[in-house]
Amino acid sequence: MKITFLGTGTSQGIPIIGSTHPVCLSANPKDKRLRVSVLVAWDDYKYVIDCGPDFRYQMLRAECDSIDGIVFTHEHADHIMGLDDIRPFYFRQGDISIYAHKRVLKSLRKKFDYIFTTKNKYPGAPSVVTNRVKKNTSFKLKNLAVVPINGFHDALQVFGYRFHDFAYLTDMKTVPDEEIEKLKGVKVLVVNALRIDPHRSHFNLEEALQFIDKVKPETAYLTHISHLLGFHEEVEKTLPRNVFLAYDGLEVII
Numbered sequence: 001m002k003i004t005f006l007g008t009g010t011s012q013g014i015p016i017i018g019s020t021h022p023v024c025l026s027a028n029p030k031d032k033r034l035r036v037s038v039l040v041a042w043d044d045y046k047y048v049i050d051c052g053p054d055f056r057y058q059m060l061r062a063e064c065d066s067i068d069g070i071v072f073t074h075e076h077a078d079h080i081m082g083l084d085d086i087r088p089f090y091f092r093q094g095d096i097s098i099y100a101h102k103r104v105l106k107s108l109r110k111k112f113d114y115i116f117t118t119k120n121k122y123p124g125a126p127s128v129v130t131n132r133v134k135k136n137t138s139f140k141l142k143n144l145a146v147v148p149i150n151g152f153h154d155a156l157q158v159f160g161y162r163f164h165d166f167a168y169l170t171d172m173k174t175v176p177d178e179e180i181e182k183l184k185g186v187k188v189l190v191v192n193a194l195r196i197d198p199h200r201s202h203f204n205l206e207e208a209l210q211f212i213d214k215v216k217p218e219t220a221y222l223t224h225i226s227h228l229l230g231f232h233e234e235v236e237k238t239l240p241r242n243v244f245l246a247y248d249g250l251e252v253i254i
């Protein structure tokens with residue numbers, strides 16, 4: 001399995017438009033972060049987790065010319081607003097499969113009504129096949145069983161996903177113990193770490209490290225990073241030996 005980090009930034013991305021914060025002005029490419037997403041590839045299959053406003057450029061940058069589907073964590077704008085840009089995939093492949101909680105499907109239907117409509121549909125609009133993800137119910141993506149991990153982003157329910165030896169959790173603030181059990185034995189864990197100071201809906205660095213300590217993966221990567229976490233090179237020096245900051249373009253083979 002190959003994981004490609006398409007974006008590792010928080011909702012505004014880094015740099016933030018107009019910001020003069022030193023991290024936003026950094027020349028290091030690892031300090032430039034598009035909105036959060038990963039490409040998960042195995043055998044001949046490719047799925048993306050989330051489809052934010054940078055989706056088009058992320059697909060071009062990763063030279064990804066086909067996808068088998070999109071798995072959504074939740075409905076916030078930084079995770080869904082690229083959905084219109086599935087058009088090139090739709091034109092070549094037909095309807096695109098999407099997977100999400102029923103609340104997220106409802107939100108997508110409202111925001112992208114022209115994609116979901118069946119009446120007088122504009123010929124250039126893409127189409128999707130919806131698949132509902134339910135708590136405590138694993139689902140198949142081709143030949144792989146995927147386990148949803150139920151957590152909370154402040155009060156909002158969010159799904160993380162376990163793909164065999166790999167698990168991806170973003171926008172988490174609380175994860176119940178019974179859900180942490182579902183992550184046991186995972187080799188590579190990706191989890192959100194927003195910044196140093198606490199935040200009401202995201203793990204800060206300390207909470208992310210405590211969470212990693214509970215799951216005990218072989219290796220962990222931090223994502224959904226704000227400029228307020230600091231410079232990539234400096235923060236990484238402070239981390240435990242098996243924990244790394246993800247950066248855009250990073251590929252991990254599992």
Ligand SMILES: [Zn+2]
Pocket residue numbers: 010011036076078079171224
């Ligand atoms: Zn987010």
